[in-house]
Amino acid sequence: MAMTPRALAPLALAFGLLATGCHQDMWQQPKVKSQSRNEFFVDRMGSRMPVPGTVAYGQPRTDAEFYTGYGKDGKLVREFPVPVTAELIKRGQERYGIFCSHCHGAAGDGQGMIAKRGFTLARPVGNYHSERLRAMPVGHFFDVVTNGYGTMYPFKARIKPYDRWAIAAYIKVLQESQRTPIADLPAEERAKLDAMPYDPSQDAPPEPVAAPPARTVAPAPAAAAGGAQ
Amino acid sequence: MPQIFGPAVNTIATVSLFAGAVVPFALLLTGSALTSSPYNTKVTVPLDQPAPFSHRHHAVELGIDCRFCHVSVEESAQAGVPSTDVCMTCHSQIWTNSPNLEAVRKSLETATPIEWNKVNAVPDFVYFNHSIHVARGISCNNCHGAVNDMHITWKGNAFRMAWCLTCHENPQNYMYADPGSNLSPREQVFALYKKLAAGDKLTQVERQLADGLEQVMPADKVHEGYKLMNERGVNVSQLKDCYVCHH
Numbered sequence: 001m002a003m004t005p006r007a008l009a010p011l012a013l014a015f016g017l018l019a020t021g022c023h024q025d026m027w028q029q030p031k032v033k034s035q036s037r038n039e040f041f042v043d044r045m046g047s048r049m050p051v052p053g054t055v056a057y058g059q060p061r062t063d064a065e066f067y068t069g070y071g072k073d074g075k076l077v078r079e080f081p082v083p084v085t086a087e088l089i090k091r092g093q094e095r096y097g098i099f100c101s102h103c104h105g106a107a108g109d110g111q112g113m114i115a116k117r118g119f120t121l122a123r124p125v126g127n128y129h130s131e132r133l134r135a136m137p138v139g140h141f142f143d144v145v146t147n148g149y150g151t152m153y154p155f156k157a158r159i160k161p162y163d164r165w166a167i168a169a170y171i172k173v174l175q176e177s178q179r180t181p182i183a184d185l186p187a188e189e190r191a192k193l194d195a196m197p198y199d200p201s202q203d204a205p206p207e208p209v210a211a212p213p214a215r216t217v218a219p220a221p222a223a224a225a226g227g228a229q
Numbered sequence: 230m231p232q233i234f235g236p237a238v239n240t241i242a243t244v245s246l247f248a249g250a251v252v253p254f255a256l257l258l259t260g261s262a263l264t265s266s267p268y269n270t271k272v273t274v275p276l277d278q279p280a281p282f283s284h285r286h287h288a289v290e291l292g293i294d295c296r297f298c299h300v301s302v303e304e305s306a307q308a309g310v311p312s313t314d315v316c317m318t319c320h321s322q323i324w325t326n327s328p329n330l331e332a333v334r335k336s337l338e339t340a341t342p343i344e345w346n347k348v349n350a351v352p353d354f355v356y357f358n359h360s361i362h363v364a365r366g367i368s369c370n371n372c373h374g375a376v377n378d379m380h381i382t383w384k385g386n387a388f389r390m391a392w393c394l395t396c397h398e399n400p401q402n403y404m405y406a407d408p409g410s411n412l413s414p415r416e417q418v419f420a421l422y423k424k425l426a427a428g429d430k431l432t433q434v435e436r437q438l439a440d441g442l443e444q445v446m447p448a449d450k451v452h453e454g455y456k457l458m459n460e461r462g463v464n465v466s467q468l469k470d471c472y473v474c475h476h
Contacts, residue, residue: 026352026353027352027353027354028353033353035307035309035310037344043341045342094416097294098296098297099294099297102291102292102297102319103319113291114323118322119323122322151321151322152318153314153317153318153321157312158300159300
């Protein structure tokens with residue numbers, strides 16, 4: 001016996017009722033999630049840049065020294081605009097490890113992994129232990145992290161101002177660590193150093209760090225031999 | 230009057246009785262196997278991307294911290310997919326002619342974001358927050374699988390509610406502190422990748438995580454999990470409240 005359309009109707013109704021449960025509007029809601037595409041805008045970017053000149057509510061950024069590293073006299077600040085505490089330095093050490101060490105090296109000598117893989121071809125990565133950088137006011141390090149320098153990209157979108165100061169503080173610590181004579185260490189710290197196991201591979205003479213050469217089309221042979229892989 | 234049903238119909242009747250009992254179950258099981266298989270969930274299936282980015286190469290072989298690219302993972306709901314600028318921090322100078330990076334160069338040139346194919350997603354009615362999980366010491370690998378092994382990124386787990394609840398019901402099984410270190414839970418999350426990059430010895434739990442296995446506290450150590458829960462302020466009575474994830 002073939003089913004008549006009349007007999008099929010209840011089945012179709014039941015199926016239709018079931019299918020009404022299949023809509024997706026809770027799964028895909030008409031809202032913008034961060035970094036998602038949005039057809040409302042011409043460039044289809046859901047995440048928008050603030051309109052130039054606007055100030056986020058409660059974030060006027062009036063403290064120029066803290067946010068730019070430059071004082072009211074237009075010169076780089078020599079004093080930290082935040083209290084320099086052990087906590088700040090520890091934070092700086094962590095952030096330095098995340099964002100800086102890959103190029104500048106764990107010791108700040110400009111011999112990081114990326115430097116060794118060819119970033120130095122155009123110009124060597126900054127070495128914090130050069131006379132020039134030892135003499136730089138702290139504002140310089142904040143400014144470079146914020147706005148970049150040479151081939152280094154700006155990090156202001158990735159690192160918050162307080163953390164940039166923390167990194168600047170840690171760079172100062174690194175500079176001290178490399179120029180303090182061993183005789184100046186307190187006996188307690190000296191004992192710790194003496195107790196460390198001796199690793200001959202760590203005893204290799206440090207590579208000479210040349211001053212930044214003038215930009216040339218071809219890398220200087222010495223730089224190529226020392227840095228490029 | 231001839232018989233309407235011949236003897237063959239007996240067989241048909243038996244078979245249809247049997248089939249009537251078995252076929253619905255078989256259908257259910259097949260459907261369930263299909264929906265939970267990688268064919269549907271895409272778990273372990275590497276997803277094509279505009280640029281073939283390798284987490285293994287960058288995070289383990291080069292030792293770049295997760296947070297170099299995923300900058301907001303510690304303080305925001307989203308880990309954040311890096312902008313083209315982040316790639317170009319190094320690749321403006323390194324591998325500048327690589328065809329693998331064509332999409333990245335084009336993105337920078339035209340100021341158009343790269344549209345990565347989303348590997349991990351939750352429905353819009355789920356509010357997952359990365360920062361709170363990192364702050365309580367839940368490893369990236371716990372949810373994302375062995376990211377350290379992924380050349381092309383794949384989904385480590387099908388994010389089903391029942392799966393979320395295995396931890397939200399028994400968080401003591403997923404609390405972990407390396408006895409040999411005094412790192413904060415947050416720092417410990419990232420210490421795993423530093424160890425992998427340096428080739429350091431891993432603890433048993435770290436080994437499990439690095440292999441993409443489920444991190445479950447050994448039965449004799451569960452009391453430590455409870456202790457860590459208290460120290461880290463994990464409130465299990467709240468973890469199963471609907472509004473925690475659906476608000």
